[in-house]
Amino acid sequence: MPREKINFGIIGLGLMGKEFASAAARWCHLLDDGPVPVVRGICNRSNEWDRQWFTANFPDIEIVTGNYRELLEDHRIDAIYCAVPHNLHEEYYINILQAGKHLLGEKPFGIDLEANKKILEATREHPGLIVRCSSEFAYYPGARRIIDWLNEQKYGRLMEVRCGFHHASDMDLDKPINWKRMVDINGEYGCMGDLGFHIHFIPLRFGWYPESVLASLQNIATERPSGDGTLVPCETWDNATVITESTDPLNGMPFSIQYETKRMAPGQTNTWFIEIYGTKGSARYSTHEPKAFYTLETRGREQGWTRTDIGPDSFIPSITGSIFESGFSDSMLQMLGAFLWEFKKDAAAHPFPAGHPEETHWSHKIMTAALESHKTGNKIIIKKS
Numbered sequence: 001m002p003r004e005k006i007n008f009g010i011i012g013l014g015l016m017g018k019e020f021a022s023a024a025a026r027w028c029h030l031l032d033d034g035p036v037p038v039v040r041g042i043c044n045r046s047n048e049w050d051r052q053w054f055t056a057n058f059p060d061i062e063i064v065t066g067n068y069r070e071l072l073e074d075h076r077i078d079a080i081y082c083a084v085p086h087n088l089h090e091e092y093y094i095n096i097l098q099a100g101k102h103l104l105g106e107k108p109f110g111i112d113l114e115a116n117k118k119i120l121e122a123t124r125e126h127p128g129l130i131v132r133c134s135s136e137f138a139y140y141p142g143a144r145r146i147i148d149w150l151n152e153q154k155y156g157r158l159m160e161v162r163c164g165f166h167h168a169s170d171m172d173l174d175k176p177i178n179w180k181r182m183v184d185i186n187g188e189y190g191c192m193g194d195l196g197f198h199i200h201f202i203p204l205r206f207g208w209y210p211e212s213v214l215a216s217l218q219n220i221a222t223e224r225p226s227g228d229g230t231l232v233p234c235e236t237w238d239n240a241t242v243i244t245e246s247t248d249p250l251n252g253m254p255f256s257i258q259y260e261t262k263r264m265a266p267g268q269t270n271t272w273f274i275e276i277y278g279t280k281g282s283a284r285y286s287t288h289e290p291k292a293f294y295t296l297e298t299r300g301r302e303q304g305w306t307r308t309d310i311g312p313d314s315f316i317p318s319i320t321g322s323i324f325e326s327g328f329s330d331s332m333l334q335m336l337g338a339f340l341w342e343f344k345k346d347a348a349a350h351p352f353p354a355g356h357p358e359e360t361h362w363s364h365k366i367m368t369a370a371l372e373s374h375k376t377g378n379k380i381i382i383k384k385s
Contacts, residue, residue, distance in 0.1 A: 009071035012083035072099035107197035109360035133355030139334035142285035155278025166265035190237030215370035
């Protein structure tokens with residue numbers, strides 16, 4: 001029996017647009033009988049090389065345009081993957097939903113909290129559409145082990161959680177400025193807006209909502225070369241450390257979460273990590289060691305970490321042999337699988353659906369409070385409403 005096809009339009013043909021298309025192209029890698037993604041249309045404003053890369057590699061593309069509204073008006077498109085700068089999220093995401101298209105959008109779902117509120121209002125006005133936020137790192141096998149370990153409640157009473165995203169490309173002070181370093185396009189969040197949802201995702205999914213926020217933000221590279229080599233102001237935050245206080249909904253006990261987003265972390269390439277420390281047990285995982293899952297069981301005064309080497313233990317089984325290790329492209333495929341899972345008829349829910357719009361709202365509340373905390377030097381109290 002032919003499988004259902006979900007026809008995608010891609011808005012934004014840069015790095016992540018290509019990763020999305022590549023994941024769709026290797027759909028046969030997953031041992032899944034659900035709908036199949038098909039790249040049917042593409043949109044970017046000007047880069048002809050990017051368009052040629054897509055059309056040369058994806059024979060099902062029928063719509064090539066520089067006007068994203070043409071994708072939204074075309075009946076051949078069912079869903080949109082949208083990877084555009086933050087200042088365009090509000091306009092594009094709302095118009096996508098008003099056009100009746102399902103949406104897998106990039107974080108942070110709006111340049112600021114007010115833009116995010118308007119996007120969420122549009123999602124509520126279109127309850128029949130599937131709307132999710134892209135975040136790949138929770139779909140690494142090691143992250144899945146963390147999620148399973150948390151579901152099994154092996155930690156006792158939570159003491160502390162640490163989540164972070166570190167990379168060091170900005171350690172090169174001669175690196176030209178780009179839109180992620182411009183306040184009017186990236187937003188005032190700086191590195192938090194670009195990286196924050198990746199580290200907020202798992203804690204928020206487990207109901208670890210922030211009750212207070214204390215933040216330290218750093219603008220280290222205050223100038224960067226422009227396209228012609230002239231130094232121009234670089235006003236976005238390079239590094240951010242944010243400490244929140246939360247309550248474990250399972251037992252009502254308080255604990256702290258430390259979030260780190262760093263563009264200037266010496267020695268790091270693109271490292272996502274999560275660490276959980278509890279009275280009975282602890283666990284940690286980092287993409288720096290993609291096969292290594294660490295656990296610790298508390299036994300008296302002497303304790304030691306146990307390392308378990310893991311293979312491609314993914315949410316959706318794949319053809320990859322159990323001895324191999326996973327990487328970013330595999331996690332992207334798994335995230336797309338989680339999104340497509342929601343199109344299945346009469347199927348059980350995916351074990352870990354992609355990011356919910358409501359979770360992006362909490363992410364914005366953390367980042368907005370972090371800006372205020374850094375500005376005032378105070379701990380900011382967050383209301384749940």
